[in-house]
Amino acid sequence: VLHTTRPLHTTQQCLAPLPPLPEKGGEVRYGLIPEEFFQFLYPKTGVTGPYMLGTGLLLYFLSKEIYVINHETVAAACILSVIIYGVKKFGSDVAAFADKLNEEKVARALSVKNEAIKDLEAAIEQEKKEQWRVEGRSYLFDAKRNNIAMLLETNYRERLLTVYNEVKKRLDYQVALQNLKRQKEQDHMIQWVEKNVVQSITPQQQKESIAKCILDLKALSKTAQAAV
Amino acid sequence: GPLSERRLVDVRLGELPAWLATCNLSPQGLLGGVRKAWSSYYDKYINVKRGGPAGISMLLAGYCLLSYGWNYQHISKISFLVSV
Numbered sequence: 001v002l003h004t005t006r007p008l009h010t011t012q013q014c015l016a017p018l019p020p021l022p023e024k025g026g027e028v029r030y031g032l033i034p035e036e037f038f039q040f041l042y043p044k045t046g047v048t049g050p051y052m053l054g055t056g057l058l059l060y061f062l063s064k065e066i067y068v069i070n071h072e073t074v075a076a077a078c079i080l081s082v083i084i085y086g087v088k089k090f091g092s093d094v095a096a097f098a099d100k101l102n103e104e105k106v107a108r109a110l111s112v113k114n115e116a117i118k119d120l121e122a123a124i125e126q127e128k129k130e131q132w133r134v135e136g137r138s139y140l141f142d143a144k145r146n147n148i149a150m151l152l153e154t155n156y157r158e159r160l161l162t163v164y165n166e167v168k169k170r171l172d173y174q175v176a177l178q179n180l181k182r183q184k185e186q187d188h189m190i191q192w193v194e195k196n197v198v199q200s201i202t203p204q205q206q207k208e209s210i211a212k213c214i215l216d217l218k219a220l221s222k223t224a225q226a227a228v
Numbered sequence: 229g230p231l232s233e234r235r236l237v238d239v240r241l242g243e244l245p246a247w248l249a250t251c252n253l254s255p256q257g258l259l260g261g262v263r264k265a266w267s268s269y270y271d272k273y274i275n276v277k278r279g280g281p282a283g284i285s286m287l288l289a290g291y292c293l294l295s296y297g298w299n300y301q302h303i304s305k306i307s308f309l310v311s312v
Contacts, residue, residue, distance in 0.1 A: 025273045028282035032289050067296075068304055071312045076292075087281050095278065102277070 027035035033050070041049040061067040231243060232250040239247045251257065273283040302308060 022276045023278060025276040025279045025283060028273070028280075028286065031281050031285045034286075065304070068309065070303065070309055072303075091281070095280075099278065 029035055029038060038050050041053070045052070062069070231239070231247055234247070236247075252260070273279065273286065296303070
């Protein structure tokens with residue numbers, strides 16, 4: 001609730017980031033009287049002026065019974081002494097604790113901001129890299145075109161080889177056919193000639209040839225025995 | 229600067245009636261004045277990075293004085309002083 005009382009956008013030109021909070025509050029002496037009061041009285045009365053004024057006022061109130069001393073005076077004195085003792089003893093610790101809390105808050109907000117900045121910078125880097133990659137598109141397409149040309153060439157040569165093999169097979173078949181035919185004719189002719197020759201040999205001729213062979217062999221064996 | 233735009237602390241004693249004449253004394257005006265006074269006090273003594281006891285102690289002291297002033301009639305009666 002207290003924060004809403006700070007006037008925002010009261011003038012025409014409002015600076016968008018709010019100015020930071022002031023480091024220290026206004027100077028206050030003895031925790032009760034602002035420093036401006038002492039500065040106000042300084043030119044006319046010097047340094048001791050406000051203290052004289054305070055003492056005089058206090059004595060006047062006491063003597064004229066404008067301030068009545070009653071049981072509440074004692075209670076106020078005890079409470080004040082306890083409060084002052086507490087503040088003097090634990091003030092700095094509490095202040096350090098509150099400062100730590102504040103620092104943590106600020107550090108968290110700052111970390112969020114830094115994270116956001118880092119993420120955006122990384123995104124910028126990525127974008128630049130993508131832009132650089134785009135320049136390499138032409139090389140990519142050249143490589144792809146080369147691949148396709150090689151595939152076409154390979155396919156063409158495979159088919160050429162197939163055609164060659166098929167034609168060779170057919171021609172080989174024809175050659176083998178001719179060879180076979182000639183072979184068969186030759187065999188058949190040889191067989192026919194042998195058959196006719198064998199048929200033409202009469203038994204008389206067979207006996208004469210066998211006798212001649214035996215005579216030859218005997219002659220040969222004589223010459224061979226002589227040689228040995 | 230001109231009289232109507234100066235704050236109360238900058239107005240000299242002789243010009244006080246004239247300044248009072250210029251200020252807005254309707255309920256809204258008074259409320260606006262109260263709000264401005266509170267916000268200036270708040271911004272000076274409480275809404276700072278490293279404040280001290282001064283911010284609330286002055287408020288408590290003012291409250292003590294005000295309540296003493298309101299109850300003065302009752303406190304100064306003899307019957308009250310004798311009873312406690």
